[in-house]
Amino acid sequence: MISFERVSVTYSDSTRAVLDGVDLEIEEGQLALVIGRTGVGKSTLLGAMNGLVPHFTGGVLAGRVMVDGKETRTHKPRELADVVGVVGQDPASGFVTDTVEEELAYVMEQLAVAPDIMRKRVEEMLDLLGIAELRDRPLAQLSGGQSQRVAIGSVLTSHPRILVLDEPTSALDPTAAEEVLASITRLVHDLGMTVVLAEHRLERVVQYADRVIEVMADGTVREGPPALMLGSARVAPPVVELGRLVGWDPVPLSVRDARREAGPLRAMLGDAPVPDPVRPVTEPARSRLLRARNIVVRYGDVVAVRGVDVDLTGGEVVALMGRNGSGKSSLLWALQGSGPRQSGSVDVHGVDPKAVPPPEARSLVGLVPQTPADLLYLDTVTDELDLADQESTDPSSSYARSLLDRLAPGISGDTHPRDLSEGQRLALVLAIQLTAAPQVILLDEPTRGLDYTAKRSLARIVQRLCSDGCAIVISTHDVEFVAGCADRVVVMAAGDIVADGATAEVLVASPAFAPQVAKILAPLGFLTVEQVQSALGGVG
Numbered sequence: 001m002i003s004f005e006r007v008s009v010t011y012s013d014s015t016r017a018v019l020d021g022v023d024l025e026i027e028e029g030q031l032a033l034v035i036g037r038t039g040v041g042k043s044t045l046l047g048a049m050n051g052l053v054p055h056f057t058g059g060v061l062a063g064r065v066m067v068d069g070k071e072t073r074t075h076k077p078r079e080l081a082d083v084v085g086v087v088g089q090d091p092a093s094g095f096v097t098d099t100v101e102e103e104l105a106y107v108m109e110q111l112a113v114a115p116d117i118m119r120k121r122v123e124e125m126l127d128l129l130g131i132a133e134l135r136d137r138p139l140a141q142l143s144g145g146q147s148q149r150v151a152i153g154s155v156l157t158s159h160p161r162i163l164v165l166d167e168p169t170s171a172l173d174p175t176a177a178e179e180v181l182a183s184i185t186r187l188v189h190d191l192g193m194t195v196v197l198a199e200h201r202l203e204r205v206v207q208y209a210d211r212v213i214e215v216m217a218d219g220t221v222r223e224g225p226p227a228l229m230l231g232s233a234r235v236a237p238p239v240v241e242l243g244r245l246v247g248w249d250p251v252p253l254s255v256r257d258a259r260r261e262a263g264p265l266r267a268m269l270g271d272a273p274v275p276d277p278v279r280p281v282t283e284p285a286r287s288r289l290l291r292a293r294n295i296v297v298r299y300g301d302v303v304a305v306r307g308v309d310v311d312l313t314g315g316e317v318v319a320l321m322g323r324n325g326s327g328k329s330s331l332l333w334a335l336q337g338s339g340p341r342q343s344g345s346v347d348v349h350g351v352d353p354k355a356v357p358p359p360e361a362r363s364l365v366g367l368v369p370q371t372p373a374d375l376l377y378l379d380t381v382t383d384e385l386d387l388a389d390q391e392s393t394d395p396s397s398s399y400a401r402s403l404l405d406r407l408a409p410g411i412s413g414d415t416h417p418r419d420l421s422e423g424q425r426l427a428l429v430l431a432i433q434l435t436a437a438p439q440v441i442l443l444d445e446p447t448r449g450l451d452y453t454a455k456r457s458l459a460r461i462v463q464r465l466c467s468d469g470c471a472i473v474i475s476t477h478d479v480e481f482v483a484g485c486a487d488r489v490v491v492m493a494a495g496d497i498v499a500d501g502a503t504a505e506v507l508v509a510s511p512a513f514a515p516q517v518a519k520i521l522a523p524l525g526f527l528t529v530e531q532v533q534s535a536l537g538g539v540g
Contacts, residue, residue: 001026001027001028001030001067001068001161001162001194002024002025002026002049002065002066002067002068002162002194002196003024003025003026003064003065003066003067004022004023004024004025004048004063004064004065005023005063005064005065005066006021006022006023006062006063006064007019007021007022007023007024007048007061007062007063007064007065008020008021008022008061008062008063008219009041009044009048009053009054009059009060009061009062010059010060010062011057011058011059011419012058012059012060013414013415013416013419016219017219018041018044018059018219019041019044019045019048019215019219019221020218020219020220021063021219021220022045022063022219022220022221024213024221024223026194026196026211027194028161028192028194029188029192029193029194030188030194030195030210030211031184031185031188031195031197031208031209031210032194032195032196032197032209032210032211032212032213033197033198033199033202033205033206033208033209033211033212033213033226034046034196034197034198034199034212034213034214034215035198035199035202035212035213035214035215035229035233035235036198036214036215036216036234036235036451037217037234037235037451037453037454038200038408038421038423038424038427038449038450038451038454039408039410039411039420039421039423039424040215040216040217040219041215041219042166042198042215042421043088043089043166043198043421044057045198045213045215045221046086046164046166046196046198047086048061048065048072049065049067049072049084049086049162049164049196050067050072050077050080050083050084050086050164051065051072051073051075051076051077051079051080052077052086055072055076055077056077061073067080067083067084067162068083068084068161068162070083081107081110081111081158081160082111082158082160083160083161083162084160084161084162084163084164085155085156085158085160085162085163085164086155086164086165086166087148087151087152087155087163087164087165087166087168088166089166089167089170089421089449090371090373091147091148091150091151091152092139092142092147092151092371094151095139095147095150095151097139098138098139099135099136099137099138099139100131100134100135100136100137100139100142100150101122101126101135101136103139103150103154104121104122104125104126104150104153104154104157105118105122105157106154107154107155107157107158108121108157108158111158113158118157121157121159122157124157125153125154125156125157126153128153128156128183129149129150129152129153129179129180129183130149130176130179131146131149131150131153134146134150141299141302143171143324143325143329145171145172145173145176145324145325145477146324146325147171148168148169148170148171148172148180149172149176149180152165152168152180156187160193161193161194162193162194162195162196163184163187163193163194163195163196164195164196164197165184165195165196165197165198166197166198167198167199167200167448167449168180168181168184168197168199169181169199169201169204169205170199170200170201170445170448170449171324171370171445171448171477172324172477173321173322173323173324173477173512174204174477174479174512174513175323175512176323176324177201177204177477178204181204181205181208184197184208185208200235200423200449200450200451200452201237201478201480202230202235202236202237202240203237203238203239203480203516206226206230206237206240206253206254207226207253207254207257209226210226211223211224211225211226211229212224212225212226212229212230212233214229214233214234216234226253227250227251227253228250230251230253231244231249231250231251234453235451235452235453236251236452237452237480237516238480238515238516238517238528238529239251239252239253239254239255239257239258239516239517239520240252240253241529242258242516242517242520242529242532243258243261245529245532245533245536246265246536248261255516255519255520258516258520259519259520262520262521265521265532266521266524268536269521269524269526269532269535269536270524272535272536273535274504274524274525274526274531274535275530275531275534275535277483277484277503277504277527277528277530277531278317278463278484278485278486278487278503287313287314287469288311288312288313288314289312289313289314289348289349289439289440289470289471290310290311290312290335290346290347290348290365290440290471291310291311291346291347292308292309292310292311292334292335292344292345292346292347293309293344293345294307294308294309294343294344294345295307295308295309295310295331295334295335295341295343295344295346296308296341296342296343296344297327297330297331297333297334297339297340297341297342297495298340298342299330299340303495304327304330304331304495305327305330305331305334305495306327306494306495306496307344307496308327308331308344308492308495308496308497309497310331310335310490310497312440312471312473313471314439314466314469314470314471315466315467315469315470315471316466316471316472316487316488317462317463317466317472317474317485317486317487317488318471318472318473318474318486318487318488318489318490319473319474319475319476319482319485319486319488319489319490319503320332320473320474320475320476320490320492321475321476321477321479321482321489321490321491321492321513322491322492322493322498323493326492326493326494326495327492327494327495327496328444328475328492329369329370329444329475330495331492332367332442332444332473332475333367334346335353335365335440335442335473336353336361336365336366336367336442337352337353337354337355337356337358337361337364337365338358338361338367341354348364348365348439348440349364351364353365362436362438363436363438364438364439364440365438365440365441365442366433366434366436366437366438366440366441366442367433367441367442367443367444368426368429368430368433368442368443368444368446369444370444370445370448372425372426372428372429372430373417373418373425373429375429375432375433376417376418376425376428376429378417379416380413380414380415380416380417381404381411381412381413381414381415381416381417381420381428382413382414384400384417384428384432385398385400385401385404385413385428385431385432386400387432388400388431388432388435388436389401389435391435391436392435392436392437399435400431400432400435401413401431403430403431403434403435403461404427404428404431406457406460406461407427407430407431407450407454407457407458407461408423408424408427408428408450408454411424411427411428421449423448423449423450423451423454424449425449426446426448426449426450427450427454430443430446430458430461434461434465437465437468437470438470439469439470439471440470440471440473441465441470441471441472441473442472442473442475443472443473443474443475443476444475445475445476445477446458446474446476447476447478447481455478455481456484458481459481459484459485462474462485463485474486479507479513479514479515480515480516480528482503482507482513482515483503483507483515483517483518483527483528484527484528484530486503487502487503488500488501488502488503489501489502489503489506489507489513491506491510491513503527504525504527507527508522508525508527515527515528517529517531517532
């Protein structure tokens with residue numbers, strides 16, 4: 001179905017091949033999972049499957065890519081649209097209409113599908129992806145997760161034989177991600193569709209994969225059965241890391257498989273105290289930095305935030321969780337002062353960020369949005385980092401560069417920010433925003449596009465900022481990151497706060513939010529592999 005024959009890709013601004021001598025065969029009806037570190041070339045591999053590389057991206061492609069008998073070198077993406085459907089990392093950037101229903105129909109219009117068939121397929125996609133209530137919603141008013149489901153649906157309505165997905169669950173809450181992945185697996189098993197997807201949150205998808213393709217740092221790839229590949233892969237979900245830690249062979253790929261093996265491990269850990277997953281908050285840091293009362297945010301007739309009260313304390317990491325569209329992003333923007341707020345008050349050291357000029361507001365509350373590219377406007381990575389250092393308290397430092405190297409090492413300073421992968425752009429904006437080090441820092445989906453190593457680096461940076469007395473709020477669907485980084489979890493639903501408590505208490509109480517280790521070792525109170533490793537050291 002998809003064939004790579006000695007394929008190498010080199011971009012014009014680079015002397016190193018992003019892909020180097022790739023030989024690969026993906027058979028019809030397979031679900032192939034592409035893994036690898038942030039920025040190694042996963043998106044390039046996917047883009048070569050429908051001709052986006054090099055017809056759209058530029059650069060030089062050596063070798064041959066065949067898709068359903070057609071060579072991408074001689075067939076442009078539009079000539080493969082009825083064969084390969086592609087959903088990129090930023091689905092909203094591909095929208096061309098105004099409403100959800102119009103977007104679902106657009107590709108079929110271009111393919112001259114009969115109107116009665118179009119209507120039927122639109123209804124099928126609305127039900128398949130659980131977005132029927134969004135039918136008439138303007139695309140500009142969708143949350144990140146809603147946008148992702150609409151983008152997937154708009155591709156599926158043309159009934160392609162191959163579906164290529166880049167980070168399909170990155171903006172989805174756990175329940176929505178399960179629904180989307182269930183829909184994708186139905187397409188594979190019931191219709192024989194070939195699906196290729198790249199994903200960093202492997203805990204969500206690896207159990208569904210028929211094969212795993214790992215893109216290496218040198219541009220080569222290795223591939224094989226999931227259990228064999230993940231036994232030694234550079235990136236792996238917590239269930240696999242736990243299996244490696246205790247020596248299970250083969251490593252389990254799902255909570256069910258691990259649970260079956262974990263009886264002796266649970267018995268061994270039964271009397272061991274559960275270590276604290278994060279650093280203890282020191283008493284001097286426990287001063288209130290932000291006080292918000294009765295925050296209300298409305299968009300027309302839609303109430304996004306309903307009279308919410310928030311207190312943020314120095315030295316504390318707060319995870320803001322909840323399903324897509326629950327009001328998390330609206331609350332963050334209202335706290336920062338840049339977003340709409342119809343009523344309520346925010347107090348940061350006696351100042352309301354909404355009442356002061358933007359530069360002063362940013363010095364009080366820093367915010368990294370879901371689409372970090374919105375904050376990038378200079379020509380090179382170095383220019384962006386230098387400007388961040390110049391606007392910091394120590395203009396002579398290279399603090400921004402050091403932060404970026406910890407989050408996503410190896411990014412050239414000469415690279416244009418728009419040429420970075422989604423994860424690399426996020427890392428760059430994180431570095432820029434953290435350079436100013438406001439005492440209250442709000443991060444909206446900061447782990448989107450980051451691999452496990454980069455997320456651990458981010459967690460260390462967040463914890464260091466907390467040690468300096470900052471208050472951090474992280475809006476995220478990434479339960480594994482929350483389990484290892486957050487002190488407190490706040491859950492929103494329909495604009496209200498429905499839960500607020502210690503991380504272990506809130507996560508374990510919810511089947512949707514419980515991390516993999518908690519499910520495997522329940523009823524024990526472990527949340528992370530690191531906790532298990534520490535406890536085993538004590539037991540030994």
